[in-house]
Amino acid sequence: MIEIAFGTEDVARTRFALSPLWEVVASVRVLKGADEHGLHRAWVRQVRPRLAASGVDLSPLFDLVPVPAHAPWAGYVPGFLCPPPTTPLPSLAVELATVRGTPPALLRTKADVPPARMAALRADPEAELGRLADVIEAYWELALAPYWSRVLTLLEDDIRYRASRLVDGGAQRLFQDLDPQVTWAGGTLHLEHRTARGSRRLDGRGLLLVPSAFVWPRVFSVLNEPWQPSLRYPPRGVGTLWQSRPVRVSDALAGVVGRARAVLLAELSAPASTTDLARRTGLTPGGVSQHLTLLRTAGLVSAHRSGRHVLYARTRAGETLAQAPGAG
Incomplete structure (x- = not known):
């Protein structure tokens, strides 16, 4: 059990943020076997063959993301790999700029990382950190970018809910249902932890x-210098993230964008290629391609290359339109 003591300034400076870079790291843990309950099985089933077909050497990233096994520090993640964000919603590019500029003194970890990987990072930090950032970008485009709109909606919904709890009842109400591993009492946050014990102070x-x-x-915690004290926790409704929903197209949406494009928007609840969409909708591949081009120009879908294929996914604007009242 870790006890985190809050002062008045700490309560005042408690804030929320999202981190695309942390989602990269956490999703790699899932691919390496940390999803024992199968929550992300549908995502893994789509992403794992896509990564294999890409031919990208992911070892600079995967070596740095251990999964709990037998080693005492196997559950830890190197702090320099995913420093807490300094703004509420940084882009991946902004976070990777921080990684590329990591001071050599911070290239250390208690995590179960191959010694050769850490030795290479220390021997030539600029080159190796640049290579790491490039690999993360490639992984993001293949594994997360096509799904980011869906993930981002879930995360932002949770922040809105937590913010309302904070307004309604202060820190006690905010932390009351954050996670079963987190409890609040008398100005102290109690965090269940597998290995760590003792008290921590936030010091303003x-x-x-x-x-x-x-x-x-x-729940992952970051409580050591020089990083911002942080908790990374599961959002509300995470169990529904990959649930498939019946594809329904309303006359109202079809009247705005046309029935074929409305059908394609509805089908893009998960990333898909032109061939997949043609097979599922009965439209010709050429027709699907033309409609997707128009939807992409309008900012309703995005395209992500995966080997020889291009995957299309709804953008946030597309998600909003597809899920609007009357749109199914």
Whole structure:
């Protein structure tokens, strides 16, 4: 059990943020076997063959993301790999700029990382950190970018809910249902932890709360210098993230964008290629391609290359339109 003592300044400076870079790290843990309950099985089933077909050497990233096994520090993640964000919603590019500029003194970890990987990072930090950032970008485009709109909606919904709890009843109400591993009493946050024990003080820095789609059922904490004290926790409704929904197209949506494009928007609840969409909708591949081009120009879908194929996914605007009242 870790006890985190809050002062008045800490409560005042407690804030929320999202971190695309942390989702990269947490999702790699899932791919390496940390999803024992199968919550992300549907995502893994789509992403794992896509990564294999890409031919990208992911070892600079995967070596740095251990999964709990037998080693005492196997559950830890190197702090320099995913420092807590300094703004509420940084882009992946902004977070990777921080990684590329990591001071050599911070290239250390208690995590179960191959010694050769850490030795290479220390021997040539600029080159190896740049290579790491490039690999993360490639992984993001293949594994997370096509799904980011769906993930982001879940995370932002949780922040809105937590913010309302904070307004309604202060820190006690905020932490009351954050996670079963977290309890609040008498100005102290109690965090269940597998290995760590003792008290921690925030010393006026506040606590950063980062909802994460890929951490369930765990809560990850960052409580050591020089990083912002942080908790990465599962958002509300994470169990529904990959649930498939019946494809329905309303006359109202079809009247706005046309029935064929409305059908394609509805089908893109998960990333798909032109061939997949043609097979599922009965439209010709050429027709699907033309409609997707128009939807992409309008900012309703995005395209992500995966080997020889291009995957299309709804953007946030597309998600909003597809899920609007009357749109199914």
